[in-house]
Amino acid sequence: MDVIRNFPAVSILMCIFAGIISSGLKGKAARKVNAVLMCIVTVLNLATLMYTIELKTYFVYVMGMFPAPWGNELRVSVMEASMALFFCIVMMLSVAGGIKKLGDEVADDKLHLYYVLMDLLLSSLLALCYTNDLFTAYVFIEINTIAACGLIMIRQNGRTIEAAVRYMVMSLLGSGMILLGICITYDITGHLLMSNIKEGMVRALEGGEYAIPVLVTITLLSVGLAIKSALFPFHAWLPDAYGYSTVSSAAVLSSLVSKGYIFLLFKIIYRVIGFDIYCDSRIIDVLFIFGLMGMIFGSTSAIRENDIRRMIAYSSVAQIGYIYMGIGMGTEFGMTAGIFHIFTHGATKSLLFIAAIGLTDVSGGSRKFIEITGAGYRHKWAGIGFTVGALSMVGIPLFAGFISKLLFAEASLSLGYKALPALIVLGISTILNAIYFMKTVIRIYTPVENSGYETVGFKNGRLYTVVIIAFIVLNVVLGVASDRIVDLIHMGLAVFA
């Protein structure tokens, strides 16, 4: 067996080890461990991706001596490896972008715990990507949830504590639903391994007596994951959690944590329930409608917002709506567009959060729109970064957002009665996006005469500039080399089921 086949398991275990060791270190040492870990894990996952592209199919990695229905196993193909690599890169850049700000926001004696949470969060994201066992996925959902709560409340003030409690309540409701869904699935199929569940599902539906449990399972799993990834009516926890936590936490939560759950939903659709059975259930229409509503209501909330961080947070609701609209289309093209939008949104939203912190720092730390007038001149790179992120979200060609909007529009053409609402809402949502993002861009490039704002934090940090440039490059690469990435997604989906 090739050595590279060990890499997914090794990268998950390395993250856990780094987390455990960091809990006994001081803050600075933990930061170094985290930085080294991110680099190594990124390289390992890159190698895995290269290997799977060459392999053209999936391979199974048995965790232990016992093969799959009895033991645990990982299943790696192009889809999982590319998602894992993307998670690693975005997390590395997000942590690096907020590293200087962290000193102001987190108490010194708790800094090492921040990196413990980051390490374990990465391990859980990788495990969610690679696992082929529904119960292993649930265990790592728990780790993911607790780590995300910690990341929100590590900046200790009233707002974040309230946000963390709200997040915890909603997230635990989601976890509970997922657990009940898994229980019912196990009861009617007798398996926890994803591929075996799918066979069991077909068998259970053939008899006809289990139609209702299957429907309830699909509902519980979908709604549970939708709550955890902040689909429109369940998004109440989101603005505070993203708006008041530390900048790296906000970037990681918005672009990775929710995407981890969405990727798990994709996995459940393809590998656990089966694409056809999932599409035949009415739940897919519900997700479609919620997605459309999220696209509009998220944007209108963002327009009303007077706080730049919360505006970006509300914009996440709209973008998550796009992804669920893609799932709700129930076609291969819709799914492809949804997965591409995971990449787009992950790369763009973290860029926007990191750039926003630069803009607010040169405006005396205030996040109100009136105060950030002209901030683009005071902090050039943050201004450029924010502009690129905004253009990408609105859907200007050359950037990633354009391609995902194009893919969504293309996918909706092949639909029957869903085509018209999808296209109309896509158009309205694009206009709304343009309103609030362009409003902000114009605002930060409006010259002001007295720029007497004091600078707090990290003006002209070199690492910060590098991170902004890297994010911009990532966005442009996603936008320009989109053909290759869409091919990769098609190739991944072919062997994903």
Add this chain to the structure above:
Amino acid sequence: MSRRKTDAEYSKTFAFKFFRWLSGTKDPYVNTVEMTPQKEYKPDKERMKWLEFEEKEAKEKVYDLDNNRVIKSYEKMYHAVAVIFCVALALLLLYTVSYLPRYGSEDRPTNNEVAERYIEQGMEETGAVNVVTGMILTYRAFDTFGETNVLFIATCCVMIMLMLEESVLESTEIFNERRYEPKNDRILQGAAYVLCPVIFIFGIYVILNGQISPGGGFSGGSIMGAGLILYATAFSFKNTERFFNEKVYKVAKITALIMYGLIGSYFYITGANGIANHIPLGIPGHILSAGIILPIDICVGIEVACTMYAFYALFRRGGL
């Protein structure tokens, strides 16, 4: 009535003391056990005022209740919707349960080759007489490693929330540790004196016999954690710190988890690559048997005991 003993002699006998205790005229614990009557609750006016002010400020400035119609209507709707949601979810689940296969019937889908191999070949393949332990620590070892890390990360989060700085901890220690209870409770200390060693030994027994009898790392660890909590309650945190302070906690927890991780990684990677595993399975039924189960049980036990005690200490006084 004739008496064989004089009053003075009779008052020294056990019977006299016993009947006096029985009739309630004399309590032997008075003056020997610390008993402070509970103080009447007197609200701190300054603090109450400040809290009221803070609540008012929050309502006015953060939520702006007078002008925020969304929150106003939300408050009214909230309870109704919550009740309706819970009832609907419960009814939905009950309705679903009625369609599930009958519990215990032979043709349930769960009676398949997976459970069959666990039960029939479990002892042979894992060396553990206790099938459950064999299943969670050998067949599905990766899940259990994740589960142990859930405990670890939960303690980290409680630390973020409640851990105080050392200077603050020292200054508020007396206030936080014993606010309502007596300082040296003779009854509690007497009971703890007898019970603690038994609890610790029983916990160690349960951990070490995880592969032979019901039990294992999780249950044994929680027994030992309960013992630590009892000791800390009875003899105060100062005495507990002599053998279990933050440093010991860190070393024990990190060593246990790293050991678990190393054993686990060895098991996963050798197993996946088809390399021979050099951990002997031993004879089922012996203490030193069942391959990786015993060392993992010990690691899990230490981690669980540490977590239990850490939760108690952090909630109680904000430090270990």
